[in-house]
Amino acid sequence: MSASRASTRADVARHAGVSTAVVSYVVNDGPRRVAPATAARVRAAILALNYSPNVNARALRTGTTGLVGLVVPDIANPFFAELAQAVELALAEHGDLLVVADTRTDQATERRVVADLGRRQLDGLLLSTVLPPGELRRLGQPGQRTVLLNVSSPFDGYPALGPDAEGGAYAVVEHLVDVHGHRSVALVIGQSSEPVPAPRERGWGRVFQDRRLPPGPVLRTSFGRIGGYQAARQMLAWRERPTAIFTSSDEQASGVLRALREAGLSCPEDVAVVSFDGTPETEFTSPPLTVARQPVQAMAAAAVTTVLEPGPAPGYQQFATELVLRESCGCVGADARKPASPPA
Amino acid sequence: MSASRASTRADVARHAGVSTAVVSYVVNDGPRRVAPATAARVRAAILALNYSPNVNARALRTGTTGLVGLVVPDIANPFFAELAQAVELALAEHGDLLVVADTRTDQATERRVVADLGRRQLDGLLLSTVLPPGELRRLGQPGQRTVLLNVSSPFDGYPALGPDAEGGAYAVVEHLVDVHGHRSVALVIGQSSEPVPAPRERGWGRVFQDRRLPPGPVLRTSFGRIGGYQAARQMLAWRERPTAIFTSSDEQASGVLRALREAGLSCPEDVAVVSFDGTPETEFTSPPLTVARQPVQAMAAAAVTTVLEPGPAPGYQQFATELVLRESCGCVGADARKPASPPA
């Protein structure tokens, strides 16, 4: 209502009878010391005038904005939503703000967005990319420090971090094979832009390699729920349907579960399902999902530290996933919980 | 790697043999006209020097940052994640960036966050508040235009928008009563800080009022999955358990569904469940949920227009929800889809 013009440090200086430098020292708690009495007067003036520093002016002067960007393929995907939340929390502890950009898993959009943010003088950029590695390298160094998120191996030229996707996939598929006796596990995985098989695929494949078993079928589809749903429908139409499915994301698993249900099949009795991510909703699906859970909090904290910390960037930080056993693999009280289902 | 210092408009001016003003005219396409030949020279220089304007300097000069804040209680809640995505998309079309802040449904955190963002010279603030209305009013006018999101009635002092929550709740509960013949519907709703009953509660209540029926039981709990789960567990322990449940959020419904399943009850046969929000995952729950769906895209677009558009702020904009009928109320092919379940 009031404030026809916000007060500036000059107003405060005048009001307190000091110089603007002193105001600055008080506001920033340095770099010079200020006499307690003077400081008190300045603080009183700040309160009286309801002064708050102009962030843009400071940014112009210091070259730092207190803003960190996060670029993700799909913020509505529970995994990225959880990641964004964790990153925001970690940033808040540093007094920094989170700028979110969503690329809709589209390469062109990502190019535009990254170029855009590169021009913005953010203090750092956290990037979960869908661009092929080669192109990313050609991106050159944008103004700010960039950390790659959600990658599963060292990435030349950038600090990077992510889950041990191969290990996580191995563990959860191995569980299906060794504990539940499945001889074959179908893989539902997102379209990869890389020439090498994605880590989740490698982990899955290695389980069978190690046991000299033929790997199960591979279905490449989109990462979302629909992708999982379609992949499962396809498989259920086969003459010989798989007894177990490993999906590369929780959302795909959600789609698979729906397809199973529509087909009148029960999980885990008819088809076991396990997935990768372990977002909170996996505890609430029907049945609850056995997953390789990503340590989201830890990765977010590390990402923020890496992007904000001065000094030489660490190369690659890998995070172990956690195998969470629930009902969908056949482990926990699967029958006690389904008194309504027939003996089959 | 290179750029020991980014080039400035002065570098470009020198390179092109013009003044800095002309560079500015070219970059901003105004406010003065520039001779085509000159403009071409300037553009060449910009390319040659890989120049891009310093956003902070411009922000300082013009007082606008190209940043809009979004404050939500829980970005990991699928509804807010979807909202954030839609807002980001709408902002991107304006060339603006989204700053996200998460209050974890905590009033103290929200106070801090809003004060923080208020000092940041953002171009606008989109606020989904958990503060009591009175306090919000006392917040006074922050620097930027603030639009309240997710409110269901006019809010004195702020432009605001949100779903017709009362109408949506009414429609979905009415469906349960009129079409499926339930005489009583339990309400699972989030803790409200308001003295008046929340709109969703009013809509639910009015269904019974209109029919001179006693309303069903009310369970106040948290908005999340756990809240729904606990509320349902509680109800299932009652001597007479409800035949239908309306939850105030999809996440609560997810919790209810899990509790039902654990208790060996089937939905909708034993207990029907309907909810409010209609996030994408409700199509994938078991069974798929009948919901009052919020028009997220439309609300996000309106929010962005309202916060960015100059001129007098519109007062309150309300959006109708859409009744989406699926299986959880008992509507669609509920038996055709469950060939594995016994006749009961």
Add this chain to the structure above:
DNA sequence: TTGAAAGCGCTAACAA
């Protein structure tokens, strides 16, 4: 059509 220059609010080097 273009150039010169003031000044946005702040920080920090330098002087006192």
Add this chain to the structure above:
DNA sequence: TTGTTAGCGCTTTCAA
């Protein structure tokens, strides 16, 4: 311990 002041890079008025 405090004051003075030069810019950070940009936009835009005013003059040419």
